[in-house]
Amino acid sequence: MSWLKRLTGGGRSDDGGRRGVPARPVFAPPALAGLDLPELRLLGTTQSGKRVLAFAAAPDELLPWWERLRDAHPSTGHWPVLVDEHIADLCAALPHGIERRYDDAAEAARTSSLARQDLLDVPAERSAAQAGDEHEVEYGADEDSRVPEQLDARPAAFQALSTTGLVALVPAEHGWQVPAVLGYLGGLSFGMEPFDHVVTLHDRHDRFGAQLVSLTNGQVLELLVERPPTDPAQALEVAREHYEYCIDAVDAEKNASRSSPSSRSARTPGTSGGTDLAAPGAAAGPRTGRAARVREVPVVAVVSLKGGVGKTSVTLGLGGAAAARGVRALVVDLDPQGNATTVLDPPAGGRTVADVLAAPRSGALAAAVAPSGWGDEVGVVASEPGLRGIENGPAPGPRGDLRLRTAMQGLDEWPLVLLDCPPTLGPLTSAGLAAATHALVVTEPTLFALHGAAQALAAVEDVRKSANLGLRAAGIVVNRVRPRSAEHAYRLRELAAAYPQLVLSPPVPDRTAVQQAAGAYVSVHALCTPGGRAVAQAFDSYLDHLLALPTGAGPLEQRAGHDVRAKPAKKGRR
Incomplete structure (x- = not known):
C-alpha cells in the first residue's frame, strides 16, 4: 500500500505507515x-x-x-x-x-x-x-x-x-x-x-x-x-x-x-x-510547459551482479532480434571486458564510452556511435580497457553518476538502446541505471539465482530512489536453462514464485548456438540451426516485451508484489 494512500486514509499499518508517516493525526x-x-x-x-x-x-x-x-x-x-x-x-x-x-x-x-x-x-x-x-x-x-x-x-x-x-x-x-x-x-x-x-x-x-x-x-x-x-x-x-x-x-x-x-x-x-x-532547471521561470521525459523509447540497462551468467549474450540476442525485425538498436558497451564490442566488430579507432564519460555533453553519445559488423540496423558505442579506471574508481555520490544520461540526448533515431553493464554495482553500472528507463536482470537457474536477482533488484531500487525516479524493472531473464534438468526446473519455479510479475518466459535454453554465433561475429538469429532458432525465439519474445513497456516511476516492491530481499529455499523444502 502506497505512502500517499495511507496518508489520505486509504489504509493503516502497524508501524504507522511507510517512510515514517504516522497513521494518527496531529494537532495543528x-x-x-x-x-x-x-x-x-x-x-x-x-x-x-x-x-x-x-x-x-x-x-x-x-x-x-x-x-x-x-x-x-x-x-x-x-x-x-x-x-x-x-x-x-x-x-x-x-x-x-x-x-x-x-x-x-x-x-x-x-x-x-x-x-x-x-x-x-x-x-x-x-x-x-x-x-x-x-x-x-x-x-x-x-x-x-x-x-x-x-x-x-x-x-x-x-x-x-x-x-x-x-x-x-x-x-x-x-x-x-x-x-x-x-x-x-x-x-x-x-x-x-x-x-x-x-x-x-x-x-x-x-x-x-x-x-x-x-x-x-x-x-x-x-x-x-x-x-x-x-x-x-x-x-x-x-x-x-x-x-x-x-x-x-x-x-x-x-x-x-x-x-x-x-x-x-x-x-x-x-x-x-x-x-x-x-521541472528543476527546465522551466523554473516565466517559461511554461512541463519538461519532457529524457527519452520516450526504452533505454534498457542489462544487469547482473554475478559474472558468467550470459549477460552480454542476452544484450546481443536482443540486438539481433531487433535487427531481424528491422528495428534499429544501439548497444552501448559499458563493460570494460568489451565482449559485446568484440562480437559487434565496429571499425577500430573510433570514440568509445570512456571518451563520452570524459566529456559528457549533450549529444556526446550519438557522436560516438559506430556501425557494427551486423549491418545498418545495429550500432555500437565501443568499450575499451580504459574503462577499468572508472569502474575501479570512487563510488558515485548520493545523487549517482549522471554523466551518461547527460550525454544521451540526440539518440532519437534509435528506437531501442541497450546498455551492457559490468557484472558489479560499480560506477559504470550505476551510470547505466541512472540513464536507463528500464533494468533487465539476467540470472541462471542455480542455487544463487534468487539471491542474485534479489540483490540486483535492490540495487536497481537504490538507484531509482537516489538518481532516476523513472527507472523500472523490465523483468528477469533466466539464461542457459536445460529443460531436462530437475535442478533447473526447481530453480525456475522458485524464481517464478518469488517474482511472479518479473520472470520472463520462455527462459533462454542452453544451446551451443550462442557460442557459435559469437565465435562467428554474427547474431544468433543468423544461424539456421534448431538451437539457434530456439534461442532466437526467446529473444524475439523479450523484444516484444521491451518495446511494449510503459515509462514512469514506481517502487519495485509495488510493481513486483514481493519482498526484494527474498531468499532461496533449501533443498529439503522441495
Whole structure:
C-alpha cells in the first residue's frame, strides 16, 4: 500500500505507515489553529525541529487551499506546497528520505540574504564544473524560435491539480526557501543541491513575482508567475539562465519541442496571474510547459551482479532480434571486458564510452556511435580497457553518476538502446541505471539465482530512489536453462514464485548456438540451426516485451508484489 494512500486514509499499518508517516493525526500548531484545516498528518521533523505537516485534498480543492494558505502565510509562517508520494524520497531533511545528515537551519540561514550575483554565479559555476565549457547554445538560431508575442498566451494547467494529493505546510520565512528547509534535491537533474533550487526560485520571485506552488512527480516544480517577461531580450536572458540551472533537462525539452509541433504550442509564456510549470532547471521561470521525459523509447540497462551468467549474450540476442525485425538498436558497451564490442566488430579507432564519460555533453553519445559488423540496423558505442579506471574508481555520490544520461540526448533515431553493464554495482553500472528507463536482470537457474536477482533488484531500487525516479524493472531473464534438468526446473519455479510479475518466459535454453554465433561475429538469429532458432525465439519474445513497456516511476516492491530481499529455499523444502 502506497505512502500517499495511507496518508489520505486509504489504509493503516502497524508501524504507522511507510517512510515514517504516522497513521494518527496531529494537532495543528497555534498559528494554524484558526484556519479550520482538514485533519493534519506529520510528514516529518527536520534536524532543527521544524515539523512539516500535510493534509489530503481532492484535485479541485488543491489550488483554493494553496491560495488561502499563501495569503495567510505572513501570520502562520507556513508556506503551502502541493506534493505527492515522491516527496519523502527527494528531501534530505525528512525521515527515511536520502540518508545523510542535513542541517536545514544552516541552509535556510545561508539562503536568507543573497545578492543578485550569487543567484547567477552558483548555477553557472556548478554547470561549468559538471560539463566544462563545451555547452554552446545559440538562442534564437533554430528554425522553431519565436519571440514571446508570437506564442499562444493561454495559461497552462497545473500538473499538481490532476490527481488527489497533499497540501504540505512548510515552516519557512519565504516560499523560495522551501527547498532549503526540506533539503529538496529533485529527481531529474544531475548533481543538484537544495541551494541550486533556492537561488533560482529567489531570483524568479524578485524579478517576476514567481511563487512556488508544488513539488510533484519527483522532478517538477510549479510556479505561479505574476509578472512574466514581455521583452524578448529579457526572455532570452532567462532562457540562458535556465540552461545554466539544469543543462540535461533543458536539452530534453528542446529535443522534444523540435520533434513535436503539438508540444511547441503547449509551451506558452505565463501571463499576469497565470500559471508556470517547471521541472528543476527546465522551466523554473516565466517559461511554461512541463519538461519532457529524457527519452520516450526504452533505454534498457542489462544487469547482473554475478559474472558468467550470459549477460552480454542476452544484450546481443536482443540486438539481433531487433535487427531481424528491422528495428534499429544501439548497444552501448559499458563493460570494460568489451565482449559485446568484440562480437559487434565496429571499425577500430573510433570514440568509445570512456571518451563520452570524459566529456559528457549533450549529444556526446550519438557522436560516438559506430556501425557494427551486423549491418545498418545495429550500432555500437565501443568499450575499451580504459574503462577499468572508472569502474575501479570512487563510488558515485548520493545523487549517482549522471554523466551518461547527460550525454544521451540526440539518440532519437534509435528506437531501442541497450546498455551492457559490468557484472558489479560499480560506477559504470550505476551510470547505466541512472540513464536507463528500464533494468533487465539476467540470472541462471542455480542455487544463487534468487539471491542474485534479489540483490540486483535492490540495487536497481537504490538507484531509482537516489538518481532516476523513472527507472523500472523490465523483468528477469533466466539464461542457459536445460529443460531436462530437475535442478533447473526447481530453480525456475522458485524464481517464478518469488517474482511472479518479473520472470520472463520462455527462459533462454542452453544451446551451443550462442557460442557459435559469437565465435562467428554474427547474431544468433543468423544461424539456421534448431538451437539457434530456439534461442532466437526467446529473444524475439523479450523484444516484444521491451518495446511494449510503459515509462514512469514506481517502487519495485509495488510493481513486483514481493519482498526484494527474498531468499532461496533449501533443498529439503522441495
